[in-house]
Amino acid sequence: MRIGIMGLGRIGSFHAETLAGLDGVDSLVVTDPVAAAVATATERFGATATDSPEALLAAGVDGVVIAAATDAHPDLILAAVRGGIPVFCEKPVARGVEESLEVLRAVEGSGVEVHIGYNRRFDAGFAAARRAVLSGELGDLHTVRSTTLDPAPPPLAYVAVSGGIFRDCGVHDFDIVRWVTGREVVEVYATGGNRGAEYIREAGDVDTASALLTLDDGTIAVISDSRHNARGHDVRLELHGMKDSIAVGLEDRLPLHLDDRVVVRTAAGERTEELGRRSSYTYQLEAFAAHLRRGTPLTLDAADALTTMRLIDDCYRAAGFPVRPRAVLPATA
Known part of the structure; x- marks a missing residue:
């Protein structure tokens, strides 16, 4: 599988390291406004760098992990859904209810799964x-x-x-x-x-x-x-x-x-905070990868997160x- 990662800050970098070690994940595609963060990911994980979210979504990824700032979540989720690409997005869906509702309306009926990263459910x-x-x-x-x-x-x-x-x-x-x-x-x-x-x-x-x-x-x-x-x-x-x-x-x-x-x-x-390799953060990405491979149901979707x-x-x-x-x-x- 080829997984895209949008955002390479603290949690995004950790997700990149986790995904690089998962069975079935063959390659990573990354993007971030900070060039140094992208350079680190390409060097450490052999990731392919792209210069924008649009370029990443066009790079043939099977799924995308969104770890950018909260205010960017709605647009990035919607762009992935329009492209038919399953999404794992860090919490929350958006900064408020109205933006979250917009995302939910777009997701419903699209056939595209959007999983929100509440890792404690995997602890x-x-x-x-x-x-x-x-x-x-x-x-x-x-x-x-x-x-x-x-x-x-x-x-x-x-x-x-x-x-x-x-x-x-x-x-x-x-x-x-x-x-x-x-x-x-x-x-x-x-x-x-x-x-x-x-x-x-x-x-x-x-x-x-x-x-x-x-x-x-x-x-x-x-x-x-x-x-x-x-x-x-x-x-x-x-x-x-x-x-x-x-x-x-x-x-x-x-x-x-x-x-x-x-x-x-x-x-x-x-x-x-210790984010061990076998932590709940790892388990939630394993669940997302399993969904991409076998269609395994996800535990928390955009509708639940909206509540x-x-x-x-x-x-x-x-x-x-x-x-x-x-x-x-x-x-x-």
Whole structure:
């Protein structure tokens, strides 16, 4: 197979390395506005360089991976769909609901699959948590907590086009709460603030945000996101039920104190996000490659991702940073 990659930043470069090592992927075709990133990909992976997305789509690729900035996602997805080329696109679909709807309308009836990259659905721990919930092992849930903490803020160029902390960071939390619990959200509270990088405030965003969600069965879910975590990238999920509780993602990077004993302790800043070769990032691309080879169904499409985008937009309306009003969602949201 011949796979195209649009965007060779941090995650795009990682995807290139992953794809280059997958069975059945014979060659890569890449494009990025940064010439140095393209040169690195051609040297490391023997990729073929193109000077534009249009040239890449015309290069005979069997599928395309979109890892460009969020604001470029809709146009790139639509261009691939018009060319009849299956798409794996990094989250989110677009910066807002209207753009996402445009993509969804184009995809529906096209016969072209568009998979959105919510990698936590491919993580063994999160999958086990979902099984525990759906099997009834935990009993009826009453509380869910989902956390995403980044080690440091992204650069201004990224913040300016990301669509905001809920869309480019917290979007994973909103998606995983829905997926693991199998429930939809009917009510949200949200808020956020700035305690760090001034350029995030100037861009109209916040560096720390939280949302309180009510699910359609009455379960309460709390989402917490921040751009600042001295101990590195931290992703956690807790589910508390009437019969049992389960936690996913707790690692030795966070000091845990019990009474006067420190149970776990590591040096602040020692760890950063580790994208291992057999991580959920790898598994999601293996699933995409399997779809290209054998038509294996994909786990998350543009329609499912749109539901999460609507939820995030409701959170922004609820937050009105820094005020804390309430938004009630319609039953079909």
